[in-house]
Amino acid sequence: MDKRISPLSRIFLIVMFALLYLPIFYLIFYSFNSGGNMYDFENFTFDWYKELFQDTRLLIIVLNTIVIALLSALISTVIGVLGAMMIYKIRSSRTKNALLSLNNILIVSPDVIIGASFLILFTIAGIQLGFYSVLLSHIAFSIPIVVLMVLPKLSEMSPSLLDAARDLGASRWEVITKVVIPYITPGIFAGFFMALTYSLDDFAVTFFVTGNGFTTLSVEIYSLARQGISLSINALSAIIFIVTMLIVVIYYFLTRRGKKSPDLEVLK
Amino acid sequence: MENKTTRNLYTIPYVIWVAFFVIAPILLVLYYSFQDLEGNFSLTNYRNFFTPIYLEMTLSSFWYAFLITLITLLFAYPIAYLLTKLKHKQLWLLLIIVPSWINLLLKAYAFLGIFGTYGMANKFLETIGIGSKQLLFTDFSFVFVSVYIFIPFMILPIFNALDKLNPTYLDAANDLGASRWTTFRRVVFPLTIDGVKAGCQITFIPALSLFMLTRLIAGSQVITLGTAIEQQFLVTQNWGMGSTIAVFLIIFMFIIMFATGTKRRRARG
């Protein structure tokens, strides 16, 4: 399919992808186990899937999780890009570093501390725990990762590019929308997907700031651990995984249709 | 037309975020770190931190974080490099990220099965003639699974850096007779150093505070700063000590950030 890489490299890539997907296929495989556990495969069954579709509570939880992930990723991307631009503009390298360190604190802080301090913060501010508190926290802990993804793209941009645009009479707004944003688009996408990942994976922070009946999938999964995780959770992961894969692939080909040189498009 | 205030309006959301979700929590953590078990102001926690047990833990935490970052980088760089050469590279990149959307606890359970005595990994080792080994609850499995988790986060920034690399530079280096290794060392790597740095930062720093894997995969025999904080907050409910360790974690992070920041000037300036 592609002649630019050697067979050896191709094998390396294949092995890496296989390793990356191995645990997921393991989970999916056992979601068909009638034995009800993850080590002894008895018979093939769809029971766990059937059980899943009858569980409205779980469905609500899944939808909650998706909405929170999408919205928090979107909003944190917008704020993160603005933040990265601000940091980029700072001349003094000391201030820049200080701000970057502040930016990174939420990445380094253990989830429990973030969760507990956000909980205290929301209590002081009088924010009801539930959808909004969870959304706010997810936005908050995703922003730094977006900044980290966008900033290298910004600093790569050569200043002469901006000067040229200005010399050609572009306004500030035009410089940003026509030159800067298109240039850093890959970074923005990377930031968005990272934010999505953080949000979907988070357990500890969500646990602390949620309430009033609002729950996300990972909180549910963690609290199930005491009693043993049912295989319907495996079934659920399998469905989520396959749907995500489909969306990713379809989205990719839809946006690529009819473009001559797709890979360059993003960069221009 | 554009005065300074309107020009800086765009910074407002980010500044608000820094104030409320970064500085306020830090102040909170600092405040707690000066409280002893009875809630009085004291320096006991700081004194405790400098006892051998916590220092040893800090050291081992750094060692594992370093190991994890290094190995992640060693795998992530070639993967990112090869991905940029593929036809549908953006799609492949997405496919690298998708596995991290499946819940971590579930994947950890899967690894328990894979690395188990009768698991896939051991069957593989037997087939290739090495024979079955105890893999679970060892340093190896801990580092392996950590690398597994961090690798997408490392690949992404490196991919972005490599992807924009101008092919003419490589051609130029080639024309000038540079070997592939020299080209990599003198041209490719320096031009992608920002991506590598971003990748290392988002791996090393969270690796210091990994907590769930230390129990699930390492059987609590590896203890990171994150595990210790977790325990102090949730088990002992000694928020003071937990906050103190967190303060040190934040200080370490500042040091790391400043170190990587100034190096850039000197080495590449």
Place this chain on the structure above:
Amino acid sequence: MKQLIRLAVVIIAVSAILLVTISRLNASQGYSGGNTLTVYNWGDYIDPAVIDEFEKQTGITVVYETFDSNEAMMTKIQQGGTSYDVAVPSEYTIEKMKEEDLLLPIDHSKVPNLKNIDSRFMDLAFDPGNEYSVPYFWGTVGIVYNTKQIDGIEFNSWEDLWNPALKNEIVLIDGAREIVGMGLNSLHYSLNDTDPERLQEAYDKLVSLKPNVRALLGDENKLLMASGEVSIGITWSGDASEIMAENEDLDYVVPEEGSNLWFDNMVIPKTAKNIDAAHEFINFMLDPKIAAQNTEYVSYSTPNKEALQYMPEEMVNDERFYPPPELTDRLEVYENLGKENLAKYNELFLKFKME
């Protein structure tokens, strides 16, 4: 730029659709209605059919929220923000919650079914007169072992774990109280001991166990024991009965030196809004038939004496999970040792783990 805007529009549209769906679903489940009761419990620690039955009988809608540790639950209740009406903490947490003034007293006149509880489990040190709590499930801490894999070694006491033949076989609980307590018990001391010398002695004893220890785990050990990956585990009886149902080779024993007796209990937190419904719920859960049904689902030991007659005989007669009074007399409930001592326990445990 266009690409980015398109993506943003798609996300907002999708989110809007999902939000509408969620509120529809919530409405169809009655979650947004008026008369609700919020129950805060461990995940999957109640038979869902029991909740349905309660809803049908009373017309109250139950919102079921879950937590994964006593401490995390306590932090949530402490901070407020959600009105939990009933929670299910373990006994040592109840003492702490009492200290912090987080509980409301239970009005015994509204809980007539309290008479069904075995008197052995009433009026215990952590809550004299059951002023604030009602036992939900109870159990012991002991040794689960795989009779097929461990041949020729009988487990009767903690001491048996120190057998050199068990190198790298044992999985311990990742909990300071449990493990330091085990060390103390093995020396025939109380597991609530706070004497520094005896604690040090227990620590030294534990360190000598280290070669036999493969790992320290939490709930995930159930999976490993059931699959035969791990042959000896220290665990709670509730977990033990669960995995023994899955793997017939496993057996459970409460060591003769003594061990821990634990309780999970229903309480009404300070945050409660629907206090009448909370009492109604607690009383309902103590109904013999309901308790029996719930026990069969959860498979932990019930403190409800009257419920036993509705349960399968082999379950009730199993002395490993329903030990006779002679044995329970030897067991101790964790006492609240105060923060300072707990910190000491924790430090010893941390040192033990890093050995």
